[in-house]
Amino acid sequence: MARVRIGDVAREAGVSLGTVSNALNHPEKVRPETRRVINETIERLGYLPNQSARMLAGGQSNVLGLVLPRLNHGSSLQIANGALTEARRHGYNLIMANANDDGALSERSARYLMGMQVDGILVQPVQSLEWEPAAMHAVPVIYLDVRSGSPGYYVSADNMGQGALIARHLVTHGATHIAVIGRTSSQQMKLRLTGIQDVLSAHPDIVLEVLDAGEWNVSGDGYSLGVSLMQRASHERPDVIIGLTDVLAAGAIAGALSAGAHVPDDLLVAGCDGNPLAWSGPVALTTCSPAGYEIGRKGIQLLLERIATQDALPHEAHERREEVVRPFLLPRASTGAAPTGGLTTVENRALSIPEFNMGAYL
Amino acid sequence: MARVRIGDVAREAGVSLGTVSNALNHPEKVRPETRRVINETIERLGYLPNQSARMLAGGQSNVLGLVLPRLNHGSSLQIANGALTEARRHGYNLIMANANDDGALSERSARYLMGMQVDGILVQPVQSLEWEPAAMHAVPVIYLDVRSGSPGYYVSADNMGQGALIARHLVTHGATHIAVIGRTSSQQMKLRLTGIQDVLSAHPDIVLEVLDAGEWNVSGDGYSLGVSLMQRASHERPDVIIGLTDVLAAGAIAGALSAGAHVPDDLLVAGCDGNPLAWSGPVALTTCSPAGYEIGRKGIQLLLERIATQDALPHEAHERREEVVRPFLLPRASTGAAPTGGLTTVENRALSIPEFNMGAYL
DNA sequence: CTGAAAGCGCTAACAC
DNA sequence: GTGTTAGCGCTTTCAG
Numbered sequence: 001m002a003r004v005r006i007g008d009v010a011r012e013a014g015v016s017l018g019t020v021s022n023a024l025n026h027p028e029k030v031r032p033e034t035r036r037v038i039n040e041t042i043e044r045l046g047y048l049p050n051q052s053a054r055m056l057a058g059g060q061s062n063v064l065g066l067v068l069p070r071l072n073h074g075s076s077l078q079i080a081n082g083a084l085t086e087a088r089r090h091g092y093n094l095i096m097a098n099a100n101d102d103g104a105l106s107e108r109s110a111r112y113l114m115g116m117q118v119d120g121i122l123v124q125p126v127q128s129l130e131w132e133p134a135a136m137h138a139v140p141v142i143y144l145d146v147r148s149g150s151p152g153y154y155v156s157a158d159n160m161g162q163g164a165l166i167a168r169h170l171v172t173h174g175a176t177h178i179a180v181i182g183r184t185s186s187q188q189m190k191l192r193l194t195g196i197q198d199v200l201s202a203h204p205d206i207v208l209e210v211l212d213a214g215e216w217n218v219s220g221d222g223y224s225l226g227v228s229l230m231q232r233a234s235h236e237r238p239d240v241i242i243g244l245t246d247v248l249a250a251g252a253i254a255g256a257l258s259a260g261a262h263v264p265d266d267l268l269v270a271g272c273d274g275n276p277l278a279w280s281g282p283v284a285l286t287t288c289s290p291a292g293y294e295i296g297r298k299g300i301q302l303l304l305e306r307i308a309t310q311d312a313l314p315h316e317a318h319e320r321r322e323e324v325v326r327p328f329l330l331p332r333a334s335t336g337a338a339p340t341g342g343l344t345t346v347e348n349r350a351l352s353i354p355e356f357n358m359g360a361y362l
Numbered sequence: 363m364a365r366v367r368i369g370d371v372a373r374e375a376g377v378s379l380g381t382v383s384n385a386l387n388h389p390e391k392v393r394p395e396t397r398r399v400i401n402e403t404i405e406r407l408g409y410l411p412n413q414s415a416r417m418l419a420g421g422q423s424n425v426l427g428l429v430l431p432r433l434n435h436g437s438s439l440q441i442a443n444g445a446l447t448e449a450r451r452h453g454y455n456l457i458m459a460n461a462n463d464d465g466a467l468s469e470r471s472a473r474y475l476m477g478m479q480v481d482g483i484l485v486q487p488v489q490s491l492e493w494e495p496a497a498m499h500a501v502p503v504i505y506l507d508v509r510s511g512s513p514g515y516y517v518s519a520d521n522m523g524q525g526a527l528i529a530r531h532l533v534t535h536g537a538t539h540i541a542v543i544g545r546t547s548s549q550q551m552k553l554r555l556t557g558i559q560d561v562l563s564a565h566p567d568i569v570l571e572v573l574d575a576g577e578w579n580v581s582g583d584g585y586s587l588g589v590s591l592m593q594r595a596s597h598e599r600p601d602v603i604i605g606l607t608d609v610l611a612a613g614a615i616a617g618a619l620s621a622g623a624h625v626p627d628d629l630l631v632a633g634c635d636g637n638p639l640a641w642s643g644p645v646a647l648t649t650c651s652p653a654g655y656e657i658g659r660k661g662i663q664l665l666l667e668r669i670a671t672q673d674a675l676p677h678e679a680h681e682r683r684e685e686v687v688r689p690f691l692l693p694r695a696s697t698g699a700a701p702t703g704g705l706t707t708v709e710n711r712a713l714s715i716p717e718f719n720m721g722a723y724l
Numbered sequence: 725c726t727g728a729a730a731g732c733g734c735t736a737a738c739a740c
Numbered sequence: 741g742t743g744t745t746a747g748c749g750c751t752t753t754c755a756g
Contacts, residue, residue, distance in 0.1 A: 005749065005750090006749070006750065007749085015725085015726080016725080016726045016727055016728095017726095017727080017728095017750090018725090018726070018727070018728090018751085018752085018753095019725070019726070021750070021751060021752085022725090022751095022752095024751095025751070025752095029725085030725080031725075034725080046497065046498035048473055048476055048477045048498065048500050049477050049749090049750080050418070050477055050479065050748085050749050050750070051414070051474065051477040051478045051479070052413070052414040052415070052417035052418045052477075052478065052479050052748085052749080052750090053414070053418050053732090053748070053749035053750040053751090054414075054477075054749080054750055054751075055414035055732085055750090056412070056414045056415050056418050056731095056732045056733065056734085056748085056749080056750070056751090057731080057732055057749075057750040057751040057752080058731090058732055058750090058751065058752080059750080059751060059752095063474070071433075071439050071442050071443060072439060072443070072638075077433050077434060077439075080433050080460060081433060081434070081460075081462075084460055084462055085462075088462075088467075093459070093470070093471065093474060094459070094460070095457050095458065095459050095471075095474075095475075096457065096458045096459065096460065097455070097456070097457050097458065098442060098443075098446055098456070098458065100443075100446055100447075100450075105450075108455070109455065109457075111410055112413065112425070112455060112457075113457075114410055115410045115411050115412055115413035115414075115416075116413045116414065116478070117412065117413070117414050135408065136408030136410065138410050219642035219643060219644075220642055220643070220644060223643070223644040224644075247642070251642070251643075251644070254616045254619070254620075254643070254644055255644065257616070257619070257620040258616075258619035258620050258644070276434075277639065280582055280609065280613070281582065281585070281613075281616070282582060282585040282586075282613070282616055282617065282620070367733060367734090368733070368734065369733085377742080377743095378742055378743045378744085379734090379743080379744090380735085380736085380742070380743065380744080380745095381741080381742065381743085383734070383735060383736085384735095384736095384741090384742095386735095387735070387736090388736095391741075392741080393741070396741085411733085411734080412732085412733050412734070414732085414733080414734090415732070415733035415734040415735085415748090416733080416734055416735075417734090417748085418732090418733080418734070418735090418747095418748045418749065418750085419733075419734040419735040419736080419747080419748055420734090420735060420736080420747090420748060421734085421735060421736090
């Protein structure tokens with residue numbers, strides 16, 4: 001079906017095959033006039049370069065690959081958006097594969113993309129305790145959002161830092177009794193909690209209560225916890241709720257409101273994983289910057305760096321390098337920041353991330 | 363870097379190059395013992411077949427492509443999940459590209475995938491009023507979730523049917539005053555509203571009020587509307603709210619609760635776009651089946667059908683075909699369905715969709 | 725700028 | 741079953 005070939009274009013445009021190839025790959029080597037004719041012919045004939053042949057013949061694809069573990073979690077979507085943005089900025093295309101939580105499929109997809117001769121790939125592995133980076137790499141690979149001591153290139157979030165950032169923010173807002181909600185089922189959740197605890201260990205006067213509860217860290221769990229915490233007698237009622245995820249925190253706000261409390265007058269609430277999917281609730285949520293977005297961007301940057309240098313250093317073998325994305329605070333109405341009508345300076349800072357789209361995530 | 367080639371494997375395994383190729387592509391033609399040796403060698407050497415070369419030499423890729431307009435909306439994520447599920451069921455891989463709301467990028471990605479020699483592609487176009495299917499197709503293309511009179515293959519949702527389904531459900535639940543909330547900014551929203559109006563035109567006794575309000579159809583808009591509707595004097599207060607999107611409906615539930623109303627005792631609420639991203643609120647939301655998921659599945663089915671038949675019918679030229687995905691109802695607690703603790707039969711029906719993951723969408 | 729020609733790594737078809 | 745070989749469509753190089 002892929003009828004028309006480069007030779008057809010050349011004949012039709014009255015130039016030689018090599019010239020068409022040059023017009024495509026090294027436009028500067030072709031007289032503008034000729035180039036115009038060629039482009040018109042391409043358009044007229046509907047010529048689509050056969051990418052397989054291009055690659056085989058040894059061009060570079062200008063395409064990067066991204067393998068995601070799933071598509072229903074904010075973190076992966078942020079990574080995808082950040083990676084796409086950054087790839088485009090550098091003139092690269094990005095193609096993605098979704099592993100649907102299947103480790104074997106993730107592996108297969110990564111291998112396929114490598115075999116496809118993309119210039120490099122980003123992999124957010126399906127989480128599992130015994131995860132190890134693949135041994136064989138035909139192209140540069142960067143792993144995202146995993147912790148591993150093995151050689152390789154990694155970009156990950158600073159979960160402890162996120163927890164600490166939020167805790168510090170709340171301490172300066174006069175917290176006296178903090179309830180942390182969420183199941184510490186994953187390493188990431190545990191680290192966030194550790195960050196919070198570290199900060200509060202310097203403030204023995206502040207009551208810290210951890211409700212390691214709920215099944216799935218979904219919004220409904222946050223809601224019930226919000227309701228029950230607000231129904232307590234006033235002397236044992238927390239004045240701050242921190243959700244280990246933004247989704248939980250958003251649920252807690254809804255619960256607190258329906259129990260008749262006012263946020264932030266009666267209660268401060270904050271999340272700590274910067275998940276825009278949870279930001280469309282009634283009260284704007286204080287949380288950190290969306291780490292996933294930055295992970296995606298840094299991942300691409302690191303990848304391009306490796307692609308650029310790998311020719312220079314053919315056999316750098318077993319190096320290990322890890323980039324950590326530092327979070328920054330997004331203070332908003334749920335902890336008393338100036339409500340709507342104008343973004344805070346920090347939100348402006350977030351907006352200065354190229355093409356970062358703060359709203360419209362649902 | 364892609365050091366090891368098929369010849370290396372052959373030499374190392376002590377067989378001929380053709381045999382390795384056969385072991386890979388037509389395993390039945392190779393003695394099991396030989397196959398085992400070859401596979402071991404492949405593993406040991408870390409051989410990755412060069413997909414570009416495979417394609418060029420004329421195999422079939424067993425890969426399908428999917429071009430999405432964006433990654434932050436439930437509908438596209440559902441499509442991706444549905445398509446992946448169905449593709450895998452048929453032994454195909456799926457690779458995706460995200461156009462980030464840029465029509466030109468969407469076009470480019472589609473062309474790239476075609477040039478990549480995938481067996482076929484699915485495209486959910488970036489919405490625009492003058493959208494037209496591309497003229498040139500190197501491989502079969504199916505368009506998703508667009509309306510167009512042009513020749514081509516389409517799979518889309520029945521938005522009017524969705525509205526009608528929800529309206530009928532509420533009529534049978536004794537609605538007397540229905541408030542429909544949401545901006546009819548897109549064709550899809552208008553169709554949903556039309557479906558609702560059609561049903562209610564047969565019930566002149568039921569008050570129908572349309573609040574074409576809010577900026578972006580985000581949850582916060584639903585929340586404010588929920589609050590203000592519940593604060594009305596009782597004789598002009600609706601007993602039913604329909605959100606043109608599930609996100610709005612979820613916001614309205616939160617708003618109504620915080621205004622002291624009980625859902626579903628004082629008020630019934632339903633959405634009508636089946637968006638799992640909005641389902642994690644305090645009260646389970648009545649809505650329709652997630653159309654996107656089925657669109658993705660049907661899209662793959664139609665694509666495979668075309669791939670299978672196109673050899674038989676080489677030049678079927680300007681055919682037009684459209685598959686419409688019919689919605690079904692998911693009655694839940696927000697309109698009085700039996701609350702938690704056991705799924706409704708209809709939810710079981712939804713769950714019978716292969717690998718449909720009803721929860722855990724956030 | 726042209727025209728010719730040498731592969732890129734693989735598949736499939738062919739004799740053995 | 742094995743070994744050999746002719747391309748797949750393109751990029752690049754090289755002489756004109």
